[in-house]
Amino acid sequence: xxxxxxxxxxxxxxxxxxxxxxxxxxxxxxxxxxxxxxxxxxxxxxxxxxxxxxxxxxxxxxxxxxxxxxxxxxxxxxxxxxxxxxxxxxxxxxxxxxxxxxxxx
Amino acid sequence: xxxxxxxxxxxxxxxxxxxxxxxxxxxxxxxxxxxxxxxxxxxxxxxxxxxxxxxxxxxxxxxxxxxxxxxxxxxxxxxxxxxxxxxxxxxxxxxxxxxxxxxxxxxxxxxxxxxxxxxxxxxxxxxxxxxxxxxxxxxxxxxxxxxxxxxxxxxxxxxxxxxxxxxxxxxxxxxxxxxxxxxxxxxxxxxxxxxxxxxxxxxxxxxxxxxxxxxxxxxxxxxxxxxxxxxxxxxxxxxxxxxxxxxxxxxxxxxxxxxxxxxxxxxxxxxxxxxxxxxxxxxxxxxxxxxxxxxxxxxxxxxxxxxxxxxxxxxxxxxxxxxxxxxxxxxxxxxxxxxxxxxxxxxxxxxxxxxxxxxxxxxxxxxxxxxxxxxxxxxxxxxxxxxxxxxxxxxxxxxxxxxxxxxxxxxxxxxxxxxxxxxxxxxxxxxxxxxxxxxxxxxxx
Numbered sequence: 001x002x003x004x005x006x007x008x009x010x011x012x013x014x015x016x017x018x019x020x021x022x023x024x025x026x027x028x029x030x031x032x033x034x035x036x037x038x039x040x041x042x043x044x045x046x047x048x049x050x051x052x053x054x055x056x057x058x059x060x061x062x063x064x065x066x067x068x069x070x071x072x073x074x075x076x077x078x079x080x081x082x083x084x085x086x087x088x089x090x091x092x093x094x095x096x097x098x099x100x101x102x103x104x105x
Numbered sequence: 106x107x108x109x110x111x112x113x114x115x116x117x118x119x120x121x122x123x124x125x126x127x128x129x130x131x132x133x134x135x136x137x138x139x140x141x142x143x144x145x146x147x148x149x150x151x152x153x154x155x156x157x158x159x160x161x162x163x164x165x166x167x168x169x170x171x172x173x174x175x176x177x178x179x180x181x182x183x184x185x186x187x188x189x190x191x192x193x194x195x196x197x198x199x200x201x202x203x204x205x206x207x208x209x210x211x212x213x214x215x216x217x218x219x220x221x222x223x224x225x226x227x228x229x230x231x232x233x234x235x236x237x238x239x240x241x242x243x244x245x246x247x248x249x250x251x252x253x254x255x256x257x258x259x260x261x262x263x264x265x266x267x268x269x270x271x272x273x274x275x276x277x278x279x280x281x282x283x284x285x286x287x288x289x290x291x292x293x294x295x296x297x298x299x300x301x302x303x304x305x306x307x308x309x310x311x312x313x314x315x316x317x318x319x320x321x322x323x324x325x326x327x328x329x330x331x332x333x334x335x336x337x338x339x340x341x342x343x344x345x346x347x348x349x350x351x352x353x354x355x356x357x358x359x360x361x362x363x364x365x366x367x368x369x370x371x372x373x374x375x376x377x378x379x380x381x382x383x384x385x386x387x388x389x390x391x392x393x394x395x396x397x398x399x400x401x402x403x404x405x406x407x408x409x410x411x412x413x414x415x416x417x418x419x420x421x422x423x424x425x426x427x428x429x430x431x432x433x434x435x436x437x438x439x440x441x442x443x444x445x446x447x448x449x450x451x452x453x454x455x456x457x458x459x460x461x462x463x464x465x466x467x468x469x470x471x472x473x474x475x476x477x478x479x480x481x482x483x484x485x486x487x488x489x490x491x492x493x494x495x496x497x498x499x500x501x502x503x504x505x506x507x508x509x510x511x512x513x514x515x516x517x518x519x520x521x522x523x524x525x526x527x528x529x530x531x532x533x534x535x536x537x538x539x540x541x542x543x544x545x546x547x548x549x550x
Contacts, residue, residue: 009326009362011319013371016144016235016533022369024362048475058375062404063365063392069373077235079145080422080530082463082491083472090472 005096008034012092017077018069019051019088021095025064034066035059037100043068046098047091068095106342109288111281111305113336114173114184115139116312118146118163122172124313124336124355129176132338132352136284137177139169139186140277140310147274148419148529150191151249161192162199162271170203170269178209178268185259185280189271191249193218196271197548204550212550215267217258219543220274222416222536223250233418235532240418248529249419252536255381255410257293258543259283265547274417276381278306281339289343299383300407301345304390307378308349308367308402312336315349315367316398317357330356350399359398368392381414381538383407413535422530423460423493426500428507428523429467432515433485438478440515441466441486447514448490451506461493488518493528500525 004010004023007030013020023038025031040057053071060067074088075081112134114125118141129137141163154161163169166188177184189196197216204212228241236243251274260283262270272280285291285302293299308315315337317328335355341347349359368387372378378385386406393401432440445464452459465471467487469478490507494500504523511518 005325009322009366011366011370013369015371015373016531018373020369020371020373022366024365024369026362050474056373058373058388060369060375060388060390062389063361063368065365065369067369067372067375077530080528082425082461082493084465084467084489085472094473 002100002102003096004038004098004100007100008096010092010096012088014074014078014087017074018071019073019091021068021070021092023066023068023095028064031061031064033100033103038066038098040068042098043095046095047073106344108340108342109136109284110134110338110340111136111138111284111309112338113138113140113309113312115141115169116310116314117141117143118165120312122169124334125169126172126176127352127355128336128338129173129180129182134182134338137173137182137184138280138309139184139188140280140312141165142187142190142274144417145419145529145531147190147251147417148249148531151419152529154191159195162190162196163188166196166199167203170200174204174209174212175207178212183263183267183284184269185283187272187275187280189216189273191221191273193271193273194546197546200269200271201548201550209550212269213267214269214271214548214550215262215265215545217254217262217270217272217275217543217545219258219541220251220254220272222252222541223247225540226250226416226536231536232534233532234534245420245422247418247420250416252414252416252541253381254414254543255279256283256286258545260287262545262547263287265545267547277310278303278380279382281306281309282382285341285345293382296383296407296409298345300385301405303378303380303383303385303407304387304402304405305339305341305347307385308364309337309339311367311370313357314370315363316351316359317363320363320366326362328358332356345405347402348395348399349402359400361392361394361400364392364400364402379411381410383410412538414538414541415533416536417531417533419529419531422528424495424497424500424525424527425491425493426503426525427489427491428504428521429487429489430507430510430518431485431487431520432518434517437484437486438466438469438482440517441488443515444488444510444518445490447510448506452492455502455506457492457502458495458499459492460495464490497525497527
């Protein structure tokens with residue numbers, strides 16, 4: 001079993017109460033693993049109660065990246081959240097703990 | 106094909122100053138752009154201006170200008186920045202004063218205005234998206250309303266010969282798009298090129314975040330010399346494609362990976378990156394390493410703009426009180442949890458009116474609320490108890506309750522800190538761009 005961190009890197013951005021997290025394959029050959037295993041449902045489950053709204057996934061195959069857009073995810077928004085990390089900057093590192101099954105494609 | 110070089114002088118209001126000086130001196134750049142306005146900065150700046158009409162622009166403006174104005178004048182580098190915040194005219198006046206002190210006679214400074222729409226928003230037709238209501242029905246004290254301006258006003262000031270252009274709220278990428286439109290003579294409906302220029306602006310707007318900042322993860326993603334991180338330069342050709350690079354000898358790195366992370370930073374649907382000037386399409390972007398610290402960016406696109414501008418409305422939302430205390434040694438997590446239980450009970454027993462409560466242990470679950478401590482629980486934790494209240498007097502009671510844990514709480518609590526703050530928050534809506542007029546004032550040193 002791998003961690004997502006072994007095959008991908010990630011960065012979080014924020015707009016209002018919406019967080020977006022990119023997941024980018026280090027190697028092009030791992031891109032299909034991301035597409036198959038890092039689904040919007042798994043991301044939503046992973047963050048649990050932190051993310052209250054829908055999670056959308058966008059695919060950018062030419063750079064081997066997924067972009068997750070998580071609604072109602074920042075405690076009411078960056079400007080009013082009570083969280084220690086109101087921007088959700090730490091979310092990318094948390095997402096990289098997702099487990100990945102190494103598969104051949 | 107003709108090429109221009111744009112450098113980023115700052116990616117946020119508190120950014121380092123030396124990298125901008127290095128870029129001005131050695132970057133052979135044509136434009137130096139400082140992005141210094143966060144989502145709510147302008148609302149706070151508006152409050153500062155209400156207290157003092159000469160205030161309301163970026164507090165670091167003076168230091169930044171003193172650091173780069175002379176060298177930029179020598180080398181013919183034009184400066185664009187949103188450091189005007191709530192007071193672009195005040196920022197321009199101050200810049201002119203500094204230029205005179207530095208002997209830069211004749212330096213032309215423009216203040217682009219029109220973003221402050223507080224007085225023109227219609228209470229009935231302006232719709233607040235987050236609350237799904239008309240402005241009239243938004244029962245909060247509104248302190249500011251600023252539209253995200255596009256590139257047009259900056260382009261006008263460039264045509265008029267401004268050496269330094271200061272704006273209030275402008276879309277971050279538009280500050281970078283404007284010199285491309287001006288230099289290459291792009292039409293304002295050339296959506297493909299506007300999309301590409303916006304892409305370059307988006308990649309540059311956070312400064313060091315594309316040159317290895319916000320990227321390092323030791324052992325996995327190593328970045329050299331972050332203490333001397335170099336800020337980015339884009340070499341842009343007339344067709345809007347670009348190479349991202351940085352000054353040789355500075356810290357950091359420009360790689361395909363750093364560019365990919367920044368490409369998606371604060372982006373939702375990559376096919377529809379909605380900006381005042383264009384809907385940029387990042388979905389077909391190709392990112393290729395072509396040399397050490399040189400990455401080629403191609404394949405940006407764009408579609409017709411929406412015709413509406415996003416407006417950020419600042420309002421007084423609530424007050425917040427916070428207290429923290431540390432526990433260490435065996436049983437630290439259990440003592441921290443006991444203290445949290447006590448605090449929750451105290452809110453009721455002491456009759457403190459709370460809109461929202463957040464209690465957590467830093468080191469255990471402050472970032473990820475459902476996290477559980479591992480078997481090797483941390484040897485120290487810091488309790489953080491934070492409450493949203495109606496007023497500051499109530500907020501002050503939160504820190505008092507945490508402080509009272511010294512004598513009334515679990516064993517060994519230490520290092521209490523307490524604070525209160527008033528929260529100015531932001532909601533947003535859309536305004537047809539025809540409802541406002543952008544203009545600039547030109548001043549000369």
